[in-house]
Amino acid sequence: MDIVFKGEFMNYKVGIIGSGSWGTTVGHLIALNGYKVSMYSRNKKQIENINKEHINKKYLPEFKLSKNIEASNSLKEVTENSDIIFIAVPSHSFRDTVKKMSNYLRPDQIVISLTKGIEIKTYNVMSQIISQESCIKLIGVLSGPNLAKEIMKNQPAATVIASKFDFVIKTVSKVISSDRFMVFAQRDVTGVEVAGALKNVIAIASGIGEGLGLGINATSFLVTLGISEIKYLALKLGAKPETFYGLAGTGDLMATSFSVLSRNFRFGKMVGKSNGIEEALKSVNQVVEGYTTTEVAHLFAKSININMPILEAVYRILYKKGKVDEVLSELLKIRKDYLWE
Amino acid sequence: MKKEDIKIAENEIVSRILENNLKNKKTKLIDILYDIIYHEKKRLKTETKDKTYQHDKDFFKYIINKSKNANKSTQKKLLQKVTAYYLKEITSEFKPIIYEISTRVLPVSISVMLNAMSPKKIIKNKFTPPPIEHNVITTGEYKKLQKISKKGTVIIVPTHLSNLDSPLIGLMIYKLGLDPLVYGAGLNLFKNKFFGFFMSKLGAYKVDRRKKSILYKQVLKEYATFSLERGYGNLFFPGGTRSRSGIIENKLKKGLLGTGLDAYQNNLKNNKKDPDIFFVPLTLNYQVVLEAETLIDDYLADAGKSRYIIDDDDSFKISKIISFMDKMMSLDAKIILNFGEPIDPFGNLVDENGNSIDKNGNIIDKKRYLYEDGKLVEDAQRNRAYTEILAEEIVKSYKSNNVIMSVNFVSFIAFKLFEKQHESSDFYKFIKEPTIDLSIKLSNFYKESDILLKKLHKMHKNKKITLSEKLLEGKSEEILSDALKFSNLLSNEAPLYRKGIRLYSDNLKVLFYYHNSLDGYSL
Numbered sequence: 099m100d101i102v103f104k105g106e107f108m109n110y111k112v113g114i115i116g117s118g119s120w121g122t123t124v125g126h127l128i129a130l131n132g133y134k135v136s137m138y139s140r141n142k143k144q145i146e147n148i149n150k151e152h153i154n155k156k157y158l159p160e161f162k163l164s165k166n167i168e169a170s171n172s173l174k175e176v177t178e179n180s181d182i183i184f185i186a187v188p189s190h191s192f193r194d195t196v197k198k199m200s201n202y203l204r205p206d207q208i209v210i211s212l213t214k215g216i217e218i219k220t221y222n223v224m225s226q227i228i229s230q231e232s233c234i235k236l237i238g239v240l241s242g243p244n245l246a247k248e249i250m251k252n253q254p255a256a257t258v259i260a261s262k263f264d265f266v267i268k269t270v271s272k273v274i275s276s277d278r279f280m281v282f283a284q285r286d287v288t289g290v291e292v293a294g295a296l297k298n299v300i301a302i303a304s305g306i307g308e309g310l311g312l313g314i315n316a317t318s319f320l321v322t323l324g325i326s327e328i329k330y331l332a333l334k335l336g337a338k339p340e341t342f343y344g345l346a347g348t349g350d351l352m353a354t355s356f357s358v359l360s361r362n363f364r365f366g367k368m369v370g371k372s373n374g375i376e377e378a379l380k381s382v383n384q385v386v387e388g389y390t391t392t393e394v395a396h397l398f399a400k401s402i403n404i405n406m407p408i409l410e411a412v413y414r415i416l417y418k419k420g421k422v423d424e425v426l427s428e429l430l431k432i433r434k435d436y437l438w439e
Numbered sequence: 440m441k442k443e444d445i446k447i448a449e450n451e452i453v454s455r456i457l458e459n460n461l462k463n464k465k466t467k468l469i470d471i472l473y474d475i476i477y478h479e480k481k482r483l484k485t486e487t488k489d490k491t492y493q494h495d496k497d498f499f500k501y502i503i504n505k506s507k508n509a510n511k512s513t514q515k516k517l518l519q520k521v522t523a524y525y526l527k528e529i530t531s532e533f534k535p536i537i538y539e540i541s542t543r544v545l546p547v548s549i550s551v552m553l554n555a556m557s558p559k560k561i562i563k564n565k566f567t568p569p570p571i572e573h574n575v576i577t578t579g580e581y582k583k584l585q586k587i588s589k590k591g592t593v594i595i596v597p598t599h600l601s602n603l604d605s606p607l608i609g610l611m612i613y614k615l616g617l618d619p620l621v622y623g624a625g626l627n628l629f630k631n632k633f634f635g636f637f638m639s640k641l642g643a644y645k646v647d648r649r650k651k652s653i654l655y656k657q658v659l660k661e662y663a664t665f666s667l668e669r670g671y672g673n674l675f676f677p678g679g680t681r682s683r684s685g686i687i688e689n690k691l692k693k694g695l696l697g698t699g700l701d702a703y704q705n706n707l708k709n710n711k712k713d714p715d716i717f718f719v720p721l722t723l724n725y726q727v728v729l730e731a732e733t734l735i736d737d738y739l740a741d742a743g744k745s746r747y748i749i750d751d752d753d754s755f756k757i758s759k760i761i762s763f764m765d766k767m768m769s770l771d772a773k774i775i776l777n778f779g780e781p782i783d784p785f786g787n788l789v790d791e792n793g794n795s796i797d798k799n800g801n802i803i804d805k806k807r808y809l810y811e812d813g814k815l816v817e818d819a820q821r822n823r824a825y826t827e828i829l830a831e832e833i834v835k836s837y838k839s840n841n842v843i844m845s846v847n848f849v850s851f852i853a854f855k856l857f858e859k860q861h862e863s864s865d866f867y868k869f870i871k872e873p874t875i876d877l878s879i880k881l882s883n884f885y886k887e888s889d890i891l892l893k894k895l896h897k898m899h900k901n902k903k904i905t906l907s908e909k910l911l912e913g914k915s916e917e918i919l920s921d922a923l924k925f926s927n928l929l930s931n932e933a934p935l936y937r938k939g940i941r942l943y944s945d946n947l948k949v950l951f952y953y954h955n956s957l958d959g960y961s962l
Contacts, residue, residue, distance in 0.1 A: 201801055206808065230798055231799065232798075233787065233803040235808065235824075262828075263824050264818075265821050402961075
């Protein structure tokens with residue numbers, strides 16, 4: 099965490115692919131800085147809502163959006179006409195979306211992933227998918243403790259932009275940073291992405307703990323173990339350990355693991371209260387990335403022979419019909435001897 | 440480079456290097472000069488006291504004296520002087536006329552060498568070079584290479600196992616009908632009778648690895664950049680030196696690789712016709728590596744940190760090379776040069792028309808990688824990041840085009856089985872001085888062999904690795920007996936041999952070396 103850039107006006111056009119709550123929030127932040135933002139959505143009604151009433155009724159109904167945001171159902175136009183493009187679609191449709199965009203992308207465009215996840219089968223993170231499926235090299239990842247609703251309420255927050263390219267870092271910071279939204283720069287793209295994806299699993303674990311009424315001591319224990327577990331996996335992939343003490347690591351994990359505003363936490367809590375998994379997913383009513391990530395990460399950890407006890411516990415509960423209290427009490431079983439931290 | 444180009448190069452490179460150093464705000468000119476003085480003093484202390492030594496000593500004494508209290512304009516002059524001095528040495532042995540002739544004659548002489556023909560036989564055969572295609576096989580995307588070399592300038596980036604690599608590549612490039620390549624070769628190779636003869640007369644320029652100053656590296660890079668801009672194809676070994684362990688390169692030197700992008704950027708700035716630069720990865724694969732034993736000794740001695748120069752390497756006496764080649768040919772050992780898909784300086788694939796394409800087949804307007812806010816902008820950090828991406832792609836290409844031959848395959852299994860038997864945890868001690876008599880049951884070997892072969896076939900199909908014909912078609916028994924054929928050629932102490940129903944090793948080091956070509960595939 100070293101460089102902080104102040105926002106200043108330039109004539110960039112910004113595109114947002116996807117109109118979920120985080121994509122909309124990022125678009126709104128940029129639009130407030132005076133940039134024209136075009137937002138791609140497949141839903142005609144949503145487009146009409148955004149363009150006429152300036153409201154995203156499905157995901158952020160209680161907030162008025164900046165009038166600089168214009169929604170469109172043409173992926174071609176949004177992609178072609180933007181200098182900087184943020185992609186905020188669920189990880190399972192990420193590759194397909196980039197593939198479709200690849201016809202319209204040019205090498206001097208910047209593409210930023212807002213999606214946190216690991217792809218099934220390939221174990222790729224989103225930045226890898228962008229580079230595999232398109233001509234884009236100017237790639238970045240935005241991640242941090244950023245609960246959409248707090249930001250929409252104009253509460254202060256900070257985030258991390260990670261990229262191999264200084265040009266990407268400078269440009270993205272210019273368009274998005276403000277008095278209420280501080281941007282930190284990072285080179286460790288892999289670390290930021292792995293932390294961002296896997297913290298969702300830990301948030302589910304934390305939610306389960308809360309749902310079971312284990313208390314804050316036990317939940318903190320779970321979350322702390324969780325971050326060292328994630329770190330261990332990420333180091334194997336070439337990430338830097340420092341990243342995990344920063345905003346995209348511990349910062350994001352704290353916001354996600356202790357707040358009811360976090361979908362993954364809410365989902366975990368429902369599961370902990372012994373509601374069925376189907377029901378829990380339904381009640382959140384948005385994509386719960388951590389649910390898919392749990393299975394992918396379980397398979398990935400297995401394939402590279404890494405032991406991740408918390409991930410395994412969550413996996414057993416979500417996918418192997420493990421009884422919540424049994425699995426967790428086994429995980430938290432008091433041993434007679436001690437362990438080194 | 441041709442005579443007229445070398446003249447232009449001298450002036451151009453001297454002025455470019457000064458300009459670049461003046462632009463650099465982090466390092467002052469005087470720091471560059473102090474860096475030269477520091478490194479040259481250090482180097483000269485260990486140098487043999489010959490004519491070159493005296494010449495160098497006098498020159499750098501002069502630079503040291505003049506550097507004291509030098510003002511900016513003196514500093515500039517001194518920097519130019521040292522640049523010109525380095526440049527002269529780098530190109531010194533180069534004789535353009537001989538170069539022209541030898542590009543025609545040389546391949547024949549290498550061919551003769553490799554076939555270990557006696558001069559008498561050559562005269563009898565009326566000077567026709569014997570075909571060596573039977574043993575040295577060119578495969579992969581070489582047809583694409585032939586096509587794109589007409590559309591732009593090519594940089595061949597091979598893996599590096601042996602000192603025979605560069606003459607072999609030179610020969611094959613000639614056979615493919617391409618122009619000879621410009622390349623840097625270690626000073627020690629020029630001193631060797633066999634290689635020195637070829638090197639000085641080919642497109643090779645001298646690289647003295649003992650010279651460590653910042654300026655020296657700048658001169659080398661600028662020389663390569665300039666030659667690319669003039670349209671000369673280059674040969675870089677991006678691993679920097681021969682692989683000591685036998686493991687295929689996974690970390691590349693980005694300094695030299697980056698000159699491809701520099702040249703492309705300069706070409707665009709100067710509105711050059713055919714500005715494109717293409718990288719063509721190439722894996723070199725030997726059934727038997729001539730200097731394997733020296734290399735692996737060096738690797739183990741330094742626990743992985745290789746010395747750059749092996750002075751006491753006697754593998755390269757002409758007589759030794761000839762007898763080695765002779766044996767190799769009679770045992771029908773293969774050398775495979777496997778050309779990978781060409782890539783642009785940004786790591787994209789290039790089609791046969793020289794267009795960069797993305798995975799979905801879209802043509803990429805690649806000059807725009809150098810645009811910021813709609814115009815061409817020089818950005819050193821950005822270019823370094825592009826070169827990192829390029830390096831990753833080259834490493835990927837190496838991995839999938841690395842050809843595994845019977846010796847590698849058999850060594851891998853046998854070594855793993857020997858390792859399992861050994862109980863001590865000190866690995867290096869184990870392979871240097873095994874204290875127990877090692878042997879494996881043939882049946883165990885075949886069991887493991889069948890499993891690995893199945894895995895490798897699948898990987899070959901998915902283009903994660905390349906298998907030689909023998910591995911693709913043969914059964915475990917055939918592959919083992921093929922590999923054992925070469926055992927005596929690998930080293931004086933056989934790395935692997937068979938007695939009854941067991942396999943034994945008298946030389947684990949060399950077995951380890953050949954086993955290493957399958958390292959890094961998570962097998």
